[in-house]
Amino acid sequence: MYYRRKILLSLLQVFDGSIDKIALQKLLFLICLRQEKKSFFFVPYKLGCFSFQANADLSTLKKYQQTDETETDWLKTDDHDYLPDLLLSDKKAIGEVKASFGLLSRDELIKMTYQKHPYFSINSSIAAQVLTQDELKIVIKQKPVKSKTTLFTIGYEGITLEQYLNKLIINDVRVLCDVRKNPLSMKYGFSKTQLRNACNGVGIDYIHIPELGIQSEKRKQLKTQADYDELFVYYRAGVLKDETEKQKEILLLLKEKKRIALTCFEANIYQCHRKHLAESIAKMGGFKYELNHV
Numbered sequence: 001m002y003y004r005r006k007i008l009l010s011l012l013q014v015f016d017g018s019i020d021k022i023a024l025q026k027l028l029f030l031i032c033l034r035q036e037k038k039s040f041f042f043v044p045y046k047l048g049c050f051s052f053q054a055n056a057d058l059s060t061l062k063k064y065q066q067t068d069e070t071e072t073d074w075l076k077t078d079d080h081d082y083l084p085d086l087l088l089s090d091k092k093a094i095g096e097v098k099a100s101f102g103l104l105s106r107d108e109l110i111k112m113t114y115q116k117h118p119y120f121s122i123n124s125s126i127a128a129q130v131l132t133q134d135e136l137k138i139v140i141k142q143k144p145v146k147s148k149t150t151l152f153t154i155g156y157e158g159i160t161l162e163q164y165l166n167k168l169i170i171n172d173v174r175v176l177c178d179v180r181k182n183p184l185s186m187k188y189g190f191s192k193t194q195l196r197n198a199c200n201g202v203g204i205d206y207i208h209i210p211e212l213g214i215q216s217e218k219r220k221q222l223k224t225q226a227d228y229d230e231l232f233v234y235y236r237a238g239v240l241k242d243e244t245e246k247q248k249e250i251l252l253l254l255k256e257k258k259r260i261a262l263t264c265f266e267a268n269i270y271q272c273h274r275k276h277l278a279e280s281i282a283k284m285g286g287f288k289y290e291l292n293h294v
Contacts, residue, residue: 004039005057006085007031007094009066012076013083014098020073025050026109027097029120034093041162042120043202044169048113049120052161052189052198118142122169123202146172150290151254151281152261153274159267161189165202167294168261175205175260177250179274181213185265205257211246212239213264214273228271235273240280247281254281254289261294269293 011028012019019027025042029049032038042049058074061067068075083091101109111130114121118135121127122143128136152173156164168176176199183192196206214235222228240247254260266272275293282291 002057004053005061006082007039007090008054008057008061009076009078009080010082010086010091010094012067012074013081014094015102017076018073020106021069022047023106023109024074025054026106026113027101028054029113029117030097030101031090031093034096035090039090041160041166043162043165043198044120044123045201046123046125048110048124049117056188114139144170144172146259148290149254149258150292151250151278152259153269153272153278153291153293154261154263155265155267155269155272155274156185156187156190156263157265157267161194161198164189165198165204168199168204169202171259171261171292171294173204173259173261174257175207175253177253177260177262178206178208178264179210179212179262179277180208180264181210181215183208183210190265209246209250211243212273212277214239222271225270232273232276236276236280239273240276247277247284251281251284251287255286 008028011024011031015027026049028040028051029042032040032042040051040054042051044050058067058069062069066076066078068077083094086094101112104112107130110126114124114127114131115135118139119142121131121139124139127139131139150171152171154164154167176195178192178195183195185191189195189198192208199206214231218231218234222231250260250262262274262278264272264274269275278291278293281287282289
């Protein structure tokens with residue numbers, strides 16, 4: 001079992017096997033703040049701090065009959081004691097959170113996390129209802145708003161969905177352009193539907209432009225930088241030359257939305273076609289903007 005799932009089961013366990021779904025996200029967030037190596041990362045979502053991964057893990061545990069759910073709560077349904085399986089520091093973190101916040105209601109937890117961690121409430125649909133006007137002003141100031149028109153590129157290799165989304169949010173990216181030929185991933189959160197839904201949940205539009213991707217069969221046997229360089233010779237001479245209209249569409253979208261990002265898998269920009277796509281767009285007539293690989 002993944003260690004992070006033992007954290008979830010232990011959290012449910014110390015709360016007598018049942019926690020309100022929204023409260024669980026807040027309590028887990030407070031635990032992760034105390035961890036040197038984070039079990040989960042969080043994004044500013046509709047009701048504050050939220051981990052897509054934690055929610056997915058709870059659903060997976062339900063399939064294994066270790067958790068169950070009602071409309072409002074997550075339940076621990078197996079009898080195993082998971083606390084002895086945890087690092088001492090993590091047991092301490094769970095204990096501290098239980099002692100400090102265990103008696104707070106769901107609404108009290110929401111308000112407290114909004115007050116102490118305002119960045120995570122920038123997309124909340126209820127912030128105005130639970131915060132004072134002065135507190136709400138602090139939240140509004142936390143929302144990144146950038147004016148410079150910028151074309152970004154970003155890869156998701158080596159980071160979680162939440163870390164990836166936070167990069168987009170911090171850079172005030174308004175549209176994510178998925179330029180993979182086949183938008184499927186073994187990595188949680190990065191297949192097309194998952195990624196689109198996650199983006200929409202934090203206020204970012206998502207579009208898929210498969211025409212500007214590279215066929216899977218051409219991406220096999222890439223072992224050295226020379227292999228990648230040879231692939232990109234084909235990409236520039238073939239795909240980019242043939243798909244100028246799609247590149248023009250991206251440029252028009254950039255002019256309209258001001259801050260958009262091209263995305264694919266690789267963390268190393270020199271091993272990803274998005275670099276060559278972005279540079280091709282930057283050479284088009286009418287491009288007078290910033291290009292930023294994040």
